[in-house]
Amino acid sequence: MITMAKQGDWVKIHSVVLEPFERAKNLPEDTKKVPLEMWINGFLKKNGEINDIVEITTLSGRTVSGKLVEINPRYTHDFGDPVPELLKIGPILKKQLEKGSA
Amino acid sequence: MYEDVIKRKNEIIQKAVGIDYSKFEIEGIAFDYDRMMKEVSYTIEEIRKIQSETQVGNTPLVELKNLTKLVRKVSKPGKGARIFLKDEAANPSGSFKDRRASVSVYHAKNHGYKGVIAATSGNYGAAVASQAAKYGLRSIIVQETFDSNHVGQPEILEKGRACEAYGAEVVQLTVGPELFYYTLKLLDETGYFNASLYTPFGIAGIETLGYEIANQVKSRYGKFPDVVLVTHAGGGNVTGTARGLKKAGAVDTKVVGVSVDLRGLHMASDHDFNRKSFTTGHTGFGIPFSAYPDRVDVPRNAARSLRYLDRYVLVTQGEVFFTTEALAQIEGMMRGPAGNTSLTAALSIAREMDEDQMIVVQETEYTGAGKIPSAQLTFAKKMGITVKNGDSIKEDVPGKVIAIPENVEQIGIIEYSLENLKKSYVKEAMKAYGKQKFSAAEMKFMAEDTNSNLEQIEKNIEEVSKDGKA
Numbered sequence: 105m106i107t108m109a110k111q112g113d114w115v116k117i118h119s120v121v122l123e124p125f126e127r128a129k130n131l132p133e134d135t136k137k138v139p140l141e142m143w144i145n146g147f148l149k150k151n152g153e154i155n156d157i158v159e160i161t162t163l164s165g166r167t168v169s170g171k172l173v174e175i176n177p178r179y180t181h182d183f184g185d186p187v188p189e190l191l192k193i194g195p196i197l198k199k200q201l202e203k204g205s206a
Numbered sequence: 207m208y209e210d211v212i213k214r215k216n217e218i219i220q221k222a223v224g225i226d227y228s229k230f231e232i233e234g235i236a237f238d239y240d241r242m243m244k245e246v247s248y249t250i251e252e253i254r255k256i257q258s259e260t261q262v263g264n265t266p267l268v269e270l271k272n273l274t275k276l277v278r279k280v281s282k283p284g285k286g287a288r289i290f291l292k293d294e295a296a297n298p299s300g301s302f303k304d305r306r307a308s309v310s311v312y313h314a315k316n317h318g319y320k321g322v323i324a325a326t327s328g329n330y331g332a333a334v335a336s337q338a339a340k341y342g343l344r345s346i347i348v349q350e351t352f353d354s355n356h357v358g359q360p361e362i363l364e365k366g367r368a369c370e371a372y373g374a375e376v377v378q379l380t381v382g383p384e385l386f387y388y389t390l391k392l393l394d395e396t397g398y399f400n401a402s403l404y405t406p407f408g409i410a411g412i413e414t415l416g417y418e419i420a421n422q423v424k425s426r427y428g429k430f431p432d433v434v435l436v437t438h439a440g441g442g443n444v445t446g447t448a449r450g451l452k453k454a455g456a457v458d459t460k461v462v463g464v465s466v467d468l469r470g471l472h473m474a475s476d477h478d479f480n481r482k483s484f485t486t487g488h489t490g491f492g493i494p495f496s497a498y499p500d501r502v503d504v505p506r507n508a509a510r511s512l513r514y515l516d517r518y519v520l521v522t523q524g525e526v527f528f529t530t531e532a533l534a535q536i537e538g539m540m541r542g543p544a545g546n547t548s549l550t551a552a553l554s555i556a557r558e559m560d561e562d563q564m565i566v567v568q569e570t571e572y573t574g575a576g577k578i579p580s581a582q583l584t585f586a587k588k589m590g591i592t593v594k595n596g597d598s599i600k601e602d603v604p605g606k607v608i609a610i611p612e613n614v615e616q617i618g619i620i621e622y623s624l625e626n627l628k629k630s631y632v633k634e635a636m637k638a639y640g641k642q643k644f645s646a647a648e649m650k651f652m653a654e655d656t657n658s659n660l661e662q663i664e665k666n667i668e669e670v671s672k673d674g675k676a
Contacts, residue, residue, distance in 0.1 A: 121379065121388055126208055128384050132475040135382055138354040142388070143378045145370065164321060164344040164375035166396070181363040181576035184584030189595050189610045193528060194535035196612055200276060201536060 107154040109175045115148050116177040117160055117170030144168050145177055211390050219504060222393040222400035224317055227505040234644065235635050236651035237506055239513075243449075247410040248309065250453055254414055256312045260340050262304045263414050265296040267422045267566070272536040273614075277556045280615040287432065287559035289552050290566045292419055295541050299336035299372065300329065300572025302415055306442065307333035307401060309411035314399035315341040321398035325389040325503065327351065327362045328486045329571055334401050335372035344375075346398065348389045351378040353479045360585050361485050361544070364576030381479045386503055402504050403442055409508040412446020413453060419566050420454035430456035432563040433555065435548035438463030438518065439491035441499060441509035447568050448514035460516040462555065464548040465492035467520040467620060468604045480589050481605040483523050483582040487547040492518075493622075497630035498638065499655075512624070512631060512656045520620040521550040522602035524610040527579045528617065529553060543579055545571030553617040583608070628656045632666040642671050 109115050122140040146160030146168065158172045211218075220226070230242040248256065257263040270289045278286035297304035307324075311334065314322050321344030324334045331347035338345035347369045351362045358378075366376045377392070379385050393400055402408065416434070423431045434451060436444045448461045466488040471478040473490040482488070496515070499507040529550040530543040542549075549567045556565055575581060583593050592607045599618040601609035611617055635652060636642060644652065644667075652663045 132472050134476040135474055140382050140384050141380045162375040164346045179367050181360040183575050184581035187580050187583045190531045193531045197536050
């Protein structure tokens with residue numbers, strides 16, 4: 105894995121916005137225990153290494169600093185697996201539509 | 207740091223939306239809603255022009271003949287209303303939210319703002335980013351994306367990708383209402399316009415949707431639709447659509463709100479966050495925002511659904527997945543799934559209605575990676591949710607079981623009493639304003655705000671006081 109990023113590379117940074125004790129009142133117990141974390145993508149301002157605190161220029165033109173966590177960050181969502189519980193629906197409905205309409 | 211920013215909330219918001227809300231205040235809970243809607247925003251003719259210049263609106267109205275046919279096969283003789291779908295996915299960024307964004311971004315541009323900011327994990331982000339691109343403004347979208355294990359909700363990850371594709375900076379946060387705090391900080395730092403979902407601009411932008419539906423149906427069939435089904439979350443979709451229908455003269459058309467039933471899941475819970483397959487259009491917004499509209503990021507919410515709802519029904523997650531699959535398989539339209547919430551209810555409500563009656567489902571949304579049912583259900587299984595076929599109304603348990611029907615006959619709805627919602631409204635008002643007695647002006651406002659009368663408000667206050675003592 106590449107851990108060095110060059111100036112101008114598209115990267116993802118991470119930071120903690122609020123520690124648990126700084127968070128809003130009236131949060132559910134599970135949320136209260138964890139910090140409010142943030143990730144932002146942008147162009148790296150100076151060469152840096154994974155885990156370094158770096159500065160980026162975001163797509164809106166802001167300068168934001170945080171820990172460098174990913175270089176050329178991937179979009180991880182996909183179409184998932186075929187779902188048998190859904191796949192059976194089409195044939196059932198088509199058969200129902202055909203019935204009595206011949 | 208948190209408290210300091212929250213304390214400056216009113217000052218920051220006033221600058222970031224450019225609306226002096228104090229002009230419309232009457233007293234306590236009461237404010238002049240009609241005057242605010244009239245004075246702050248634009249006329250429907252102006253909005254139609256604004257929207258046509260950015261290719262927003264004028265979307266096709268499609269008759270779903272195969273779904274109607276299926277519904278009639280399981281209905282009593284003579285029953286089974288015609289079902290129509292307003293294909294809002296045809297908007298530039300793929301949902302009705304472009305209507306909302308178009309007016310806000312136009313206004314921001316004309317008032318010299320250099321950029322726009324919106325706090326949203328939904329389609330609205332892409333809509334704001336897309337409109338900002340058209341007007342040459344910068345945009346920042348703040349999303350609640352991950353749980354504390356850095357696991358992202360696939361649908362929200364997709365919306366983040368879309369925002370970035372339209373050139374927006376995307377701020378991805380973990381679960382929690384402090385998203386609002388960070389948004390305030392950004393507004394303060396950048397001086398950008400707050401493209402809140404709840405300003406009069408956002409709501410007026412949706413009025414064209416109701417207006418178009420009324421006119422499309424009237425010009426084609428010589429009468430207005432009998433029922434319009436609206437996916438209900440924060441209340442903007444219901445409010446804007448209903449106002450647009452009325453402005454077009456469709457005053458007898460019934461407006462039915464539909465939400466996905468996620469009761470039992472806590473919207474601010476780190477654990478529950480990734481155990482829901484719908485990130486909008488659900489009861490986690492629909493119920494609280496109806497009962498207490500002013501809980502939003504502007505002093506007065508322009509979305510006030512109880513004024514406009516004739517009926518409110520819920521559907522299950524499994525039912526919406528079924529409907530999404532059916533729409534693709536027998537109507538050839540791959541959309542949703544969250545945007546198919548009200549279509550799901552249509553499959554049940556059409557059975558109550560006569561064959562010559564017409565239902566319009568007022569939205570669709572684009573679909574794709576992360577959003578499509580296979581993506582959501584694969585994720586649900588990974589999060590330990592049981593996915594199976596079955597009687598959804600009986601077996602679906604939010605956060606635990608998704609039961610997917612296998613035919614239209616199994617599609618049902620859960621009635622949510624508007625009377626109960628109106629009582630909750632009074633309860634929330636008493637809590638928010640810390641009192642049990644309201645002035646005559648306040649009582650009149652509450653009656654208007656819930657589409658009820660003074661006697662009902664008095665009765666609800668009495669009952670809530672009694673419940674509190676019990």
